[in-house]
Amino acid sequence: METGFVVFWQRFKKNRMALLGLCFLSLEVAVAAFAPLLTPHDPTRLALEKTLLPPLTPGHPLGTDEFGMDVFARLIYGGRISLVVGLIVISLSLTIGLLMGSLAGYYGGWLDNVIMRLVDLLAAFPFFVLAISIMAVLGPGIYNVMIALGSVSWIGYARMVRGQFLGLKEKEFVESARAIGLSDWTIIRKYLLPNAMAPVIVQATLGMGGAILSASGLSFLGLGAQPPTPEWGAMLSAGQIYIRRAPHLSTYPGLAIMFTVLAFNFLGDGLRDSLDPRLK
Amino acid sequence: MVPRGTATPGHARKGIGASLLQFIARRTLILLPTLLAISFVVFMMVRLAPGDPVMILIRQSEQTVGTEEIEKLRQDLGLNDPLPVQFGRFVNRALHGDLGKSLFTSQDVFETIVERIPPTILLTCSAMTVSILIAIPVGVLSATRQYSKLDYAALSGALIGVSMPSFWLGFMLILLFALRLGILPAAGMAYLDEGFGTFLKHLVMPSVTLGVGLAAVITRLVRSSMLEVIRQDYVRTARSKGLSERTVIYKHALKNALIPVVTVIGMQFGSLLGGAVIVETIFAWPGMGRQAVASIMRRDFPMIQGNVLLMCTLFVMVNLLIDILYTVIDPRIRVEKMK
Numbered sequence: 001m002e003t004g005f006v007v008f009w010q011r012f013k014k015n016r017m018a019l020l021g022l023c024f025l026s027l028e029v030a031v032a033a034f035a036p037l038l039t040p041h042d043p044t045r046l047a048l049e050k051t052l053l054p055p056l057t058p059g060h061p062l063g064t065d066e067f068g069m070d071v072f073a074r075l076i077y078g079g080r081i082s083l084v085v086g087l088i089v090i091s092l093s094l095t096i097g098l099l100m101g102s103l104a105g106y107y108g109g110w111l112d113n114v115i116m117r118l119v120d121l122l123a124a125f126p127f128f129v130l131a132i133s134i135m136a137v138l139g140p141g142i143y144n145v146m147i148a149l150g151s152v153s154w155i156g157y158a159r160m161v162r163g164q165f166l167g168l169k170e171k172e173f174v175e176s177a178r179a180i181g182l183s184d185w186t187i188i189r190k191y192l193l194p195n196a197m198a199p200v201i202v203q204a205t206l207g208m209g210g211a212i213l214s215a216s217g218l219s220f221l222g223l224g225a226q227p228p229t230p231e232w233g234a235m236l237s238a239g240q241i242y243i244r245r246a247p248h249l250s251t252y253p254g255l256a257i258m259f260t261v262l263a264f265n266f267l268g269d270g271l272r273d274s275l276d277p278r279l280k
Numbered sequence: 281m282v283p284r285g286t287a288t289p290g291h292a293r294k295g296i297g298a299s300l301l302q303f304i305a306r307r308t309l310i311l312l313p314t315l316l317a318i319s320f321v322v323f324m325m326v327r328l329a330p331g332d333p334v335m336i337l338i339r340q341s342e343q344t345v346g347t348e349e350i351e352k353l354r355q356d357l358g359l360n361d362p363l364p365v366q367f368g369r370f371v372n373r374a375l376h377g378d379l380g381k382s383l384f385t386s387q388d389v390f391e392t393i394v395e396r397i398p399p400t401i402l403l404t405c406s407a408m409t410v411s412i413l414i415a416i417p418v419g420v421l422s423a424t425r426q427y428s429k430l431d432y433a434a435l436s437g438a439l440i441g442v443s444m445p446s447f448w449l450g451f452m453l454i455l456l457f458a459l460r461l462g463i464l465p466a467a468g469m470a471y472l473d474e475g476f477g478t479f480l481k482h483l484v485m486p487s488v489t490l491g492v493g494l495a496a497v498i499t500r501l502v503r504s505s506m507l508e509v510i511r512q513d514y515v516r517t518a519r520s521k522g523l524s525e526r527t528v529i530y531k532h533a534l535k536n537a538l539i540p541v542v543t544v545i546g547m548q549f550g551s552l553l554g555g556a557v558i559v560e561t562i563f564a565w566p567g568m569g570r571q572a573v574a575s576i577m578r579r580d581f582p583m584i585q586g587n588v589l590l591m592c593t594l595f596v597m598v599n600l601l602i603d604i605l606y607t608v609i610d611p612r613i614r615v616e617k618m619k
Contacts, residue, residue, distance in 0.1 A: 120314075121314070121317045121318075124314050124317070124318055124592065124596055125318065125592050125595070126549075126553040126554045126591065127551065127554055128551070128553075128554025128555065128557055128558075129550075129553060129557065129572075129588060129592065129595075131554075132557060132572060132573065132588075133321075133322075133325065133584070133588045135576065136329075136576040136581075136584045136588075137328050137329045138329075138330075139329075139330070209443060213443075213445055216445060217445065217446075217447065217558055220558065220561075221557070221558065221561060221573050222573075222577060223576065233445070233447070236445075236447060236448060236451070237447075240451065243451060243459065244459055247455055250448070250451045251448075251451075251452070253448075254445055254447070254448025254449075254451065254452070258440070258444050258445060258448065261442075261443040261444075261445075262439060262440060262443035265439050265443055266439070269439075
């Protein structure tokens with residue numbers, strides 16, 4: 001296992017873009033975690049005496065919004081929301097996807113049929129349209145965004161794991177595991193899943209970017225995080241009225257989303273090249 | 281359009297018309313259960329939403345309506361019938377163009393949405409055009425000059441393109457072209473009778489905003505597909521015949537490299553429809569996406585259901601068209617799928 005990691009790291013560190021992505025994300029996680037140490041401002045405190053200050057105002061490096069809230073503070077606290085939302089969406093869709101994909105791929109038969117028809121049904125909806133439909137049922141809110149996106153985006157993982165399992169379960173090492181009488185669950189967990197994970201990890205990394213993008217899109221539409229929550233999409237949406245007077249209100253949150261998603265994409269591409277060069 | 285070099289024997293060619301029809305018939309039949317399943321999901325929306333469907337459908341709180349009245353409404357709306365009966369009625373009505381009335385404006389849902397379909401189709405198709413116009417030349421150049429600076433620039437550009445939130449790009453374009461330079465309108469759609477120039481000016485920014493993400497996806501695909509094709513024997517043959525590089529690339533290689541691109545374009549139509557929800561909201565474009573969002577905000581369920589149902593139907597139809605188109609371009613697929 002250790003040599004596997006060394007080989008992976010040797011390959012991975014040659015990819016400058018992937019390293020850049022990793023560094024950026026590490027920095028972002030640190031900034032989000034230590035946000036209270038980096039800014040004296042509360043991201044949701046009104047200060048009506050200093051609204052719409054431009055960037056580079058002393059004490060407010062990125063200016064203030066229409067309620068006098070510090071944009072820099074809101075941006076770094078917003079990182080917490082976006083990263084956590086991305087992580088939860090991916091965890092949720094991975095859990096469902098791995099479970100469904102494993103069941104379908106390992107057992108086949110009617111179970112496979114039922115699961116794959118469900119996957120086909122969800123795939124017949126345009127992704128974002130299905131997400132807003134679920135939001136319509138659940139009602140607006142950041143938790144509902146996570147549920148909506150998580151319950152829509154698992155199908156890719158399920159298909160991927162199922163496909164991998166179909167090839168793997170005929171292999172000799174799986175047959176021998178079955179021959180020594182290991183339970184199905186152990187075979188899935190210890191033999192099949194570890195061998196099927198490489199493309200899943202890549203897809204999950206790229207999926208983090210996608211989840212952050214979709215979640216901020218839903219918040220932008222007013223279906224996700226509600227003001228004054230410092231969520232990037234919601235900030236951008238609130239800033240649109242002031243686009244003439246204070247374009248910085250919509251510029252910075254957009255850049256924050258873009259760089260974060262870009263970093264995940266760089267990282268995902270790098271992981272793909274170094275985990276499994278055949279996928280390139 | 282049979283790829284050059286693959287000779288089609290006469291007897292096989294005769295069968296193509298019939299087998300194509302057969303394929304289309306089969307593919308259309310598969311469509312029915314899909315549409316039925318979509319309708320079921322849409323039908324269930326009101327039933328799954330928290331709260332009593334009656335209350336949702338009359339937009340009233342329980343305090344203002346008496347219990348007897350509620351019971352009468354429930355009876356009138358058919359909510360006491362078994363679910364399969366209710367669903368059957370829903371489908372039957374939908375097939376007759378009856379999707380109910382808006383809870384907000386009391387307008388007929390189907391009539392309201394029908395007006396919104398052409399703007400959405402216009403927007404998605406022009407976004408598709410924008411993305412193809414960007415992606416094919418860039419992808420081809422990138423592949424023919426693999427590992428050059430241009431290739432890296434194209435690849436980085438494509439990554440930025442997929443990472444950029446469309447709502448942010450839309451704002452930046454409005455800021456630059458509408459507010460600073462004042463050469464394009466910031467919002468709204470113009471009809472053709474207002475003049476072609478005005479029509480086009482309104483269309484440019486929304487289409488670019490929606491198309492850039494897809495352009496990025498297609499560029500990467502054209503590049504990799506092209507890289508695969510230009511290494512093949514028939515391209516080498518074309519070169520060795522002394523054809524110019526231009527003819528080899530554009531006439532021989534590109535044609536085959538585009539085959540996988542066509543399917544992806546079809547699948548991506550769904551992402552364009554989803555993206556249109558956001559782009560229509562930014563640019564106040566009078567399409568289905570913006571209407572869907574507005575009706576979600578008002579919890580206007582018949583309107584939400586109608587929009588979602590029609591958007592999905594549109595998506596399924598486009599995929600059917602693409603599938604058929606694909607088999608016309610590449611007969612091997614048809615044979616494969618018929619098996």
